[in-house]
Amino acid sequence: MERYDVAIIGAGMSGIAAGIRLAHFGKKVCIFERHYAPGGLNSFYAKDGRKYDVGLHAMTNFADPSERRAPLNRILRQLRISRDELRLCPQKGSRVAFPGVDLRFDNDFSLFESEVDRVFPEQIDGFRKLVQAVRDFDDSEFDYPYRSARSVVRDCVSDPLLEDMIFCPLMYYGSSTEDDMDFGQFTIMFKSIFFEGFARPLDGIRNIIKVLLQRYRECGGIRKMNTGVARLETSEGKVQRLILDSGDEIQADVVLSSAGLPETFALCSPDIENDSQPQAGRLGFVESISVFERQPESFGWGDDTIVFFNANERFQYRESQDAVDLSSGVICIPNNFDYGEENLGEGVVRVTALANYDSWKSYDPELYAAKKERWRPKMWESAKRFLPESAVDWESECIAHDMFTPTTVQRYTWRDRGAIYGAPRKTKDGTTPLSNLFICGTDQGFLGIVGSMLSGIAMANAHALR
Amino acid sequence: MSKDECKQVVLDIIAEIAPDEELGDVKPEVALREQLDLDSMDFLDIVMELRKKHGIEVPESEYGQLVSLDSCAEYLTPKFNALV
Numbered sequence: 001m002e003r004y005d006v007a008i009i010g011a012g013m014s015g016i017a018a019g020i021r022l023a024h025f026g027k028k029v030c031i032f033e034r035h036y037a038p039g040g041l042n043s044f045y046a047k048d049g050r051k052y053d054v055g056l057h058a059m060t061n062f063a064d065p066s067e068r069r070a071p072l073n074r075i076l077r078q079l080r081i082s083r084d085e086l087r088l089c090p091q092k093g094s095r096v097a098f099p100g101v102d103l104r105f106d107n108d109f110s111l112f113e114s115e116v117d118r119v120f121p122e123q124i125d126g127f128r129k130l131v132q133a134v135r136d137f138d139d140s141e142f143d144y145p146y147r148s149a150r151s152v153v154r155d156c157v158s159d160p161l162l163e164d165m166i167f168c169p170l171m172y173y174g175s176s177t178e179d180d181m182d183f184g185q186f187t188i189m190f191k192s193i194f195f196e197g198f199a200r201p202l203d204g205i206r207n208i209i210k211v212l213l214q215r216y217r218e219c220g221g222i223r224k225m226n227t228g229v230a231r232l233e234t235s236e237g238k239v240q241r242l243i244l245d246s247g248d249e250i251q252a253d254v255v256l257s258s259a260g261l262p263e264t265f266a267l268c269s270p271d272i273e274n275d276s277q278p279q280a281g282r283l284g285f286v287e288s289i290s291v292f293e294r295q296p297e298s299f300g301w302g303d304d305t306i307v308f309f310n311a312n313e314r315f316q317y318r319e320s321q322d323a324v325d326l327s328s329g330v331i332c333i334p335n336n337f338d339y340g341e342e343n344l345g346e347g348v349v350r351v352t353a354l355a356n357y358d359s360w361k362s363y364d365p366e367l368y369a370a371k372k373e374r375w376r377p378k379m380w381e382s383a384k385r386f387l388p389e390s391a392v393d394w395e396s397e398c399i400a401h402d403m404f405t406p407t408t409v410q411r412y413t414w415r416d417r418g419a420i421y422g423a424p425r426k427t428k429d430g431t432t433p434l435s436n437l438f439i440c441g442t443d444q445g446f447l448g449i450v451g452s453m454l455s456g457i458a459m460a461n462a463h464a465l466r
Numbered sequence: 467m468s469k470d471e472c473k474q475v476v477l478d479i480i481a482e483i484a485p486d487e488e489l490g491d492v493k494p495e496v497a498l499r500e501q502l503d504l505d506s507m508d509f510l511d512i513v514m515e516l517r518k519k520h521g522i523e524v525p526e527s528e529y530g531q532l533v534s535l536d537s538c539a540e541y542l543t544p545k546f547n548a549l550v
Contacts, residue, residue, distance in 0.1 A: 025514050068503040
């Protein structure tokens, strides 16, 4: 039977980062991935000769190199990777767009602050009080008690419009809980988006994944693709054996799973005894990606990189009742990062919206395709409400299109309900009822590309390296 | 191994862990945390690199011995010399 010090389930950002740490310090480690491609929830693919990113709009947490304690700089040190290798290009600027109101922001926090002052002058003191509360929060300890972020924000800011405009990007990028979130999580998201900001490599996420895999390989880490873990056989409070899809048996001292909390529990046989079985995430998304021959700068839309929009009086971040919820969403124009002399070649516009997993799951293949066709123009029209009048005609000028739904996410990541942001309850310290089984990635609680890497690193450090 | 050589070993490890730190002016008697921007993950890496590169074990209860270059030298030099 193959034997490893650590078996890692999932070759996504957190699994590979954990693998790098473990392999670097001499642990015999193997990453098992059921898909043929690495990247997990943040993977990449090609279609009709074009390269697409699965999840990536932008990498958040784009802190300045001088911010030593910022998550991005910490992970670069921990993984022994140089910033240059990631070839990150900063955003040009983004916007939160509600009816009649825009708040712009970019990688310099002073812009956002001045916009809040411009639009909500009577709220600026409260806003600064909130910003201080975010700065003061100590996120180094894993086990802080839950505190409603809405209640903290309302203590500072009395205008519900400003409150909703602050929450909109933080929720979309991304919260696994409806309506509210833990204040600790709020501070992490606030810092990553407003203090630090967005960036993207010219080639998208594949560039980051390539660098990670190379490092992992250099460290002597082993990776098996097309090799899913079917079952974790447990007894005496431990995982004794991993059984692969093929039926092969693997032994490991420690198992670190990035498959998700409910998903990992479901792998265990016999079932884990637990007072409350972890629930799957309820928040699903659809995303429509349109490709144009010409660059978006000719559309008359300006340099907006990301637009977080809401059309209703109150912003609702909830499981969609309809197959797609058009009342809010995110527009991403990957061309609008500062790539220097280079550009993407073609114009790309991505529109994201909340979606209902059960609806999409219920369609047979023919209906599923028809529904996607039906929603495509509606999503485009939905986005256009929050963009300036444009010269581009989708019907005649869109040369390629792709769309993913919650079932797409489920198909390639095996996450319950295709929940991109995972389960609503996270295991902040990564532990499970089994003494040698740990969770990393989205369901440990750190989100985003940088967040997931930090999760893999932190969980590997805490549970497999001491 | 002399204490000075031991200090250099520690500095070499720190240079690898935190390549953007200025190590030229590090005062040996002052706490490393006060002169350099090292967090708890970095300190853990110092311990682990000592094990990986030099086979030296530092139990968690003794992490405090690594507070400054001088204290590192006091604590680690005998451990290096015990390996030979």
